[in-house]
Amino acid sequence: MGAIFNAQQIVNGLQVGSIYALIALGYTMVYGIVRLINFAHGDFYMLGAYAAYGVFFAFNALFVGKTGLMAFVVLIASMAAGGLIALLTNRLAYKPLRYKPKLSSLITAIGVSMFLEYFLSALPVVGPSYRSFPDILPRVNINLGNAVISNYVIIDIVIAAVLMVGLTLLIKKTTLGMAMRAVSQDKDAARLMGIDIEKVIAFTFLIGGSFAGAAGLLAGMTYPRIVPYMGIQPGLKAFIAAVLGGIGNIPGAVLGAYIMGLAETFASAYNSLIGEGIAFAILIVVLLVRPRGLLGEKFADKI
Amino acid sequence: MKKFNLPKLLIFVIAFYAAIQILYSTEIMNGYILHIINQSLIYVILAVSLNLINGITGQFSLGHMGFAGVGAYVSGTISTLVFKINPSSPNGMLIFILAIVAGGLAAAVVGFLIGFPSLRLKGDYLAIVTLGFGEIIRTVFNNIDYVGGPRGLLGIPKFSNFTTITIAALITIVVIRNLVESSHGRAMLAVRENELAAELVGVNTTRYKVLAFVIGAFFAGIAGGLFAHLLQMAHPTQFGFIKSVEVLIMIYAGGVGSITGSTIAAFALTFLSEGLRIGIRAIADATGLPIGGEWRMVVYSLLLIFIMLFKTEGLMGTKESKLIRLKEVE
Numbered sequence: 001m002g003a004i005f006n007a008q009q010i011v012n013g014l015q016v017g018s019i020y021a022l023i024a025l026g027y028t029m030v031y032g033i034v035r036l037i038n039f040a041h042g043d044f045y046m047l048g049a050y051a052a053y054g055v056f057f058a059f060n061a062l063f064v065g066k067t068g069l070m071a072f073v074v075l076i077a078s079m080a081a082g083g084l085i086a087l088l089t090n091r092l093a094y095k096p097l098r099y100k101p102k103l104s105s106l107i108t109a110i111g112v113s114m115f116l117e118y119f120l121s122a123l124p125v126v127g128p129s130y131r132s133f134p135d136i137l138p139r140v141n142i143n144l145g146n147a148v149i150s151n152y153v154i155i156d157i158v159i160a161a162v163l164m165v166g167l168t169l170l171i172k173k174t175t176l177g178m179a180m181r182a183v184s185q186d187k188d189a190a191r192l193m194g195i196d197i198e199k200v201i202a203f204t205f206l207i208g209g210s211f212a213g214a215a216g217l218l219a220g221m222t223y224p225r226i227v228p229y230m231g232i233q234p235g236l237k238a239f240i241a242a243v244l245g246g247i248g249n250i251p252g253a254v255l256g257a258y259i260m261g262l263a264e265t266f267a268s269a270y271n272s273l274i275g276e277g278i279a280f281a282i283l284i285v286v287l288l289v290r291p292r293g294l295l296g297e298k299f300a301d302k303i
Numbered sequence: 304m305k306k307f308n309l310p311k312l313l314i315f316v317i318a319f320y321a322a323i324q325i326l327y328s329t330e331i332m333n334g335y336i337l338h339i340i341n342q343s344l345i346y347v348i349l350a351v352s353l354n355l356i357n358g359i360t361g362q363f364s365l366g367h368m369g370f371a372g373v374g375a376y377v378s379g380t381i382s383t384l385v386f387k388i389n390p391s392s393p394n395g396m397l398i399f400i401l402a403i404v405a406g407g408l409a410a411a412v413v414g415f416l417i418g419f420p421s422l423r424l425k426g427d428y429l430a431i432v433t434l435g436f437g438e439i440i441r442t443v444f445n446n447i448d449y450v451g452g453p454r455g456l457l458g459i460p461k462f463s464n465f466t467t468i469t470i471a472a473l474i475t476i477v478v479i480r481n482l483v484e485s486s487h488g489r490a491m492l493a494v495r496e497n498e499l500a501a502e503l504v505g506v507n508t509t510r511y512k513v514l515a516f517v518i519g520a521f522f523a524g525i526a527g528g529l530f531a532h533l534l535q536m537a538h539p540t541q542f543g544f545i546k547s548v549e550v551l552i553m554i555y556a557g558g559v560g561s562i563t564g565s566t567i568a569a570f571a572l573t574f575l576s577e578g579l580r581i582g583i584r585a586i587a588d589a590t591g592l593p594i595g596g597e598w599r600m601v602v603y604s605l606l607l608i609f610i611m612l613f614k615t616e617g618l619m620g621t622k623e624s625k626l627i628r629l630k631e632v633e
Binding site for chain 2: 037280
């Protein structure tokens with residue numbers, strides 16, 4: 001078992017978990033506020049990666065010798081792309097259906113997801129095939145005992161942690177965060193208290209989308225290749241992570257994501273087929289044994 | 304008393320069948336169009352059976368093509384690998400029918416297994432589980448070498464033809480229509496409208512949800528078997544998530560809960576899909592621009608979004624055509 005549970009695998013698992021966590025946060029925040037599984041969320045992640053790719057090649061010449069600044073600009077670009085597309089999707093596709101049956105929003109979300117994937121692969125400038133992602137920062141391997149860890153892995157973990165701390169502060173300390181918590185608890189009461197619900201929902205999409213965009217950049221940098229369909233698998237797995245933690249619950253999503261990341265890394269080290277299937281196995285077990293997830297609240301049908 | 308309009312529907316189908324046969328034998332219509340009509344009829348079976356699960360019982364399945372995949376592989380294995388029949392072999396037709404029914408039954412068993420967890424799950428969660436199921440089925444076919452693995456199951460004899468497919472589609476429509484009009488169907492509608500209320504008036508909601516999955520999966524399996532014996536192959540990619548979404552678009556375009564709507568939409572969208580394929584290729588050839596087949600799916604996904612935004616109830620709503628509606632008999 002030493003070959004499976006070692007420092008190398010733990011760090012890799014934390015890196016995968018960090019990326020899942022950034023995506024899962026968007027799923028869980030949106031679900032907490034509008035009770036919608038945003039199927040297109042994985043595609044915001046993909047768009048973040050493509051935006052970073054485009055910005056890097058467009059402006060690389062301006063930042064010769066200033067790789068740190070370039071990396072920062074690229075991160076902002078990916079977050080802006082993910083956030084703005086999320087905002088636009090909410091405005092055009094989800095808002096008109098807000099008070100219609102829930103399944104119509106879900107089907108629209110599937111439509112939006114397919115549209116983003118196929119539209120990008122249909123565009124001649126993007127195309128359906130893999131592109132290799134450039135090294136924005138120099139790649140350095142660090143030796144820790146018998147583990148070899150790339151600086152990219154550490155960057156992924158650190159950036160995810162910084163963003164998550166920022167989100168926690170935003171939700172706990174600001175008025176807007178208070179409004180978000182209020183809306184997720186009781187929409188009608190929040191409206192009666194004078195909260196502009198649509199504004200809070202739009203803001204939630206903006207944050208969720210920008211986190212997914214950042215995750216897209218980190219994944220694109222680390223693995224280093226991108227494709228228009230890259231969001232499907234991580235999107236699904238991050239969703240499962242959010243369900244595992246208790247959908248609608250923010251710390252739960254992060255916890256679920258790290259559990260998923262570690263479980264998947266260990267399982268893949270054992271056998272690649274089991275690695276692929278473990279996410280679904282976790283999903284089915286959670287839904288059958290504890291449908292509200294690890295940290296989710298118990299809910300009952302009101303008659 | 305109400306009575307089902309079977310004779311009228313039968314006359315309509317016979318007229319349709321005769322018209323197509325005459326057009327085909329006089330060579331006004333070529334084999335390509337007949338092939339698309341055959342595909343449309345198989346999509347009719349898929350859409351009507353999915354409508355039983357999603358539209359009439361109000362559940363949400365995103366893995367309908369997974370059931371079709373089970374039917375395709377099981378029936379294809381029986382006819383190709385076990386009996387090695389071909390269209391000229393004696394009893395070939397009989398074995399073909401048995402293989403198709405076996406495929407349907409296998410899919411029904413899988414439908415039962417999927418329907419069972421649905422007792423605890425609702426709406427979004429059920430959608431995710433059925434999606435996961437569809438993906439698992441695809442992965443399983445991809446990894447069984449006996450049925451060809453990633454190459455797919457090849458060399459399936461061509462037994463599906465216009466006659467067999469028309470009969471199968473007619474049977475599907477009649478059975479599901481009669482089911483909806485029976486007390487069982489009424490119970491399913493009650494589950495759709497309000498599960499809690501249905502349970503409180505004594506409907507065994509669990510039983511009807513599972514029943515809808517089993518019957519829907521059975522017909523999807525039949526459709527899958529017909530597909531395999533029409534295209535002469537079964538391939539894992541034919542039964543993926545995107546294909547399930549195509550069937551989903553059909554039932555939402557036609558009107559959730561309307562068998563007539565599903566039937567019309569299955570024809571319309573199959574022809575639209577082929578039309579787009581030809582149209583896009585023609586534009587690409589004429590202009591020399593790099594326009595790929597992805598645009599077909601772009602149009603499809605926009606269609607789905609616009610239907611949901613502007614015509615949520617679909618073409619027919621829950622209405623039915625006179626051919627399928629019940630008539631009052633004194």
